[in-house]
Amino acid sequence: MFALVDVNNFYVSCQRVFEPRLEGKPVVVLSNNDGCAVSRSNEVKALGIAMAKPWHQMREVAEQHGIIAYSSNYALYADMSNRVMSILRRFSPDQEIYSIDECFLGLDAIGRDHTELGMEIRQTVQKWTGLPVCIGIAPTKTLAKLCNHLAKKHSRFAGVCEWAKLDQATQQRVMQEVTIGEIWGVGRRLSVKLNEDGIFTVADLMKADPETIRMRYSVVLQRTVMELRGQPCIDLEDVAPDKQQILCSRSFGQLVYSEHELAEAVSTYVARAAEKLRRQQSAAGALAVFIRTNPNREKDPQYSKHVLVPLSQPSDDTLQLTKAALWVLKRIYKPGYAYAKAGVMLLELQPNTGIQGHLFLESADPIKRANLNETMDKINRQWGRGTLRLASAGFNHGWKMRQNNLSPCWTTKWADLPVAGG
DNA sequence: TCTGGGGTCCTATGCCGA
DNA sequence: TCTGTCGGCATAGGACCC
Numbered sequence: 535m536f537a538l539v540d541v542n543n544f545y546v547s548c549q550r551v552f553e554p555r556l557e558g559k560p561v562v563v564l565s566n567n568d569g570c571a572v573s574r575s576n577e578v579k580a581l582g583i584a585m586a587k588p589w590h591q592m593r594e595v596a597e598q599h600g601i602i603a604y605s606s607n608y609a610l611y612a613d614m615s616n617r618v619m620s621i622l623r624r625f626s627p628d629q630e631i632y633s634i635d636e637c638f639l640g641l642d643a644i645g646r647d648h649t650e651l652g653m654e655i656r657q658t659v660q661k662w663t664g665l666p667v668c669i670g671i672a673p674t675k676t677l678a679k680l681c682n683h684l685a686k687k688h689s690r691f692a693g694v695c696e697w698a699k700l701d702q703a704t705q706q707r708v709m710q711e712v713t714i715g716e717i718w719g720v721g722r723r724l725s726v727k728l729n730e731d732g733i734f735t736v737a738d739l740m741k742a743d744p745e746t747i748r749m750r751y752s753v754v755l756q757r758t759v760m761e762l763r764g765q766p767c768i769d770l771e772d773v774a775p776d777k778q779q780i781l782c783s784r785s786f787g788q789l790v791y792s793e794h795e796l797a798e799a800v801s802t803y804v805a806r807a808a809e810k811l812r813r814q815q816s817a818a819g820a821l822a823v824f825i826r827t828n829p830n831r832e833k834d835p836q837y838s839k840h841v842l843v844p845l846s847q848p849s850d851d852t853l854q855l856t857k858a859a860l861w862v863l864k865r866i867y868k869p870g871y872a873y874a875k876a877g878v879m880l881l882e883l884q885p886n887t888g889i890q891g892h893l894f895l896e897s898a899d900p901i902k903r904a905n906l907n908e909t910m911d912k913i914n915r916q917w918g919r920g921t922l923r924l925a926s927a928g929f930n931h932g933w934k935m936r937q938n939n940l941s942p943c944w945t946t947k948w949a950d951l952p953v954a955g956g
Numbered sequence: 957t958c959t960g961g962g963g964t965c966c967t968a969t970g971c972c973g974a
Numbered sequence: 975t976c977t978g979t980c981g982g983c984a985t986a987g988g989a990c991c992c
Binding site: 564565566567568569570572586587588589590591593606752753754777778779780781782783784785788828829830875877935936 | 957960964
Binding site: 544572632633634635636718719720721722723724752754842 | 985988989990991992
C-alpha cells in the first residue's frame with residue numbers, strides 16, 4: 535500500500551508561510567529568469583492561467599487582477615522541502631522522495647487505519663511547517679497519484695483520499711469522470727493519440743487490453759493499465775540511485791554575443807555540475823556542451839549546437855572538466871548570433887574510486903587536485919556558491935539570470951531571518 | 957524586451973560481427 | 975566467398991515527470 539503526499543501549490547505555499555498577507559490573493563512563482571509561471575495559487579488557477587504560461591504574455595491579466603509574482607527562490611524551497619520530508623519520514627520508514635514537493639510512503643508495515651494516519655500527517659505538516667498537503671492512498675503508485683488528484687479536487691475528502699474507502703459505485707464514477715491526461719505517465723502527446731483511438735477516460739484505459747496497449751504504445755503505458763487495475767508494477771525506490779547524468783544550463787538574463795561571455799557562463803556551469811558530481815562521489819567519462827539562440831525569436835537567425843566529447847580519463851576535477859568544456863565551446867561557437875542559453879552535461883558517470891589511470895597522459899598530481907577540489911567545495915558550501923572559482927568564470931556576469939522579485943531566504947540566511955512582532 | 961531546469965526511460969535506427 | 979539474418983550495442987531523439 536502506498537501513500538502519495540504532495541504539497542499544494544508548493545512554491546506559492548512556501549512564499550505564503552513567510553508572508554501571510556499573500557493568503558487569499560492570486561500569487562504566482564516564476565521559473566528561472568522570470569520566464570514562465572511554474573507555481574500558481576488556486577486564485578490564479580481559477581483565472582484560467584495555464585501552467586508554464588510565459589509571464590510576459592500574462593502581464594495584462596496579471597495587472598488587471600493584481601496577481602503577485604515572485605522569482606523562484608530555490609534556497610527557500612529546498613529547505614522547506616527538507617523539513618517536510620523529514621517530518622514524513624517519522625510516519626513511515628519506507629519513503630521515496632519523488633520530487634521537491636512530493637513523496638511516496640510505503641504503508642505495508644503500518645497497522646493502523648490509513649485514512650486516520652493520513653489525517654494526522656496532514657495536520658502535523660501543517661502545524662510544523664505551515665504548508666498544506668494532500669494525500670492519496672492506494673495499492674499502486676498510479677492509483678495513489680489518482681487519489682491524490684481527487685483529494686486536491688474535492689473538498690469533501692478533507693485532503694486525504696483512500697482508494698479502498700471508496701465504494702464500488704464511486705470508484706466506477708471516478709474512473710468515468712477523470713480524463714486520461716490526469717493519469718501519471720500520460721502527457722499531452724499520448725492523450726491525443728489515445729483520444730484518436732477512442733480512449734478518453736480512466737475507465738476506457740482500464741478496459742483496454744494490456745498486450746494491445748504494449749504493442750500499439752509502449753511497455754510504460756501497459757504498466758499504467760495494470761496499475762490502474764490494482765496490480766502493482768512500480769516499486770517504492772527508497773534508496774535514491776546515483777544520477778546517470780548531471781546537467782547545468784541556464785537561459786541568459788540578456789542576449790550574449792561574444793565567445794568570451796559564453797566561456798564565462800560555460801565555466802560557471804561546469805563548476806556547478808562538477809560540485810554535484812563530487813557530492814555523489816562520481817566521475818564523468820564524457821562531457822557535452824551546448825549553446826543556442828532563442829528559438830522563440832523567429833525572425834532572428836537561429837543556431838543551436840550540441841557536441842559531446844569523451845574524456846581520455848574519467849574525471850571529477852573542475853579544472854580538467856572546464857578545460858574540456860572550453861575546448862568544445864571554441865569548436866561550436868559561431869560569431870554573429872544572439873545566444874540565449876548555454877549548458878553543460880556530464881555523462882557516463884561512474885564511481886570516482888579506482889579510476890583507471892592513463893599510461894601516456896601526464897596529469898597533475900591527482901591527490902593534490904582532489905584536495906584542491908575538496909577545499910573549494912568546502913569554502914563554497916560555507917561562504918556561498920561561487921565564492922571561490924576559476925578566473926575563466928569571470929566577474930561581471932552580464933548574462934546572469936533575471937530575478938526581479940526574489941523574496942528573502944527566510945530560513946537559510948541569517949540576514950534574512952524573519953522578525954516576529956515588528 | 958520578456959517563453960525554465962533537471963532529470964529518467966523508452967524506442968527507433970544503424971552498425972557490427974557471428 | 976557471398977549474402978541474409980539476428981542479437982547486441984551505441985546513439986539520437988522523443989515523451990514524460992515535476
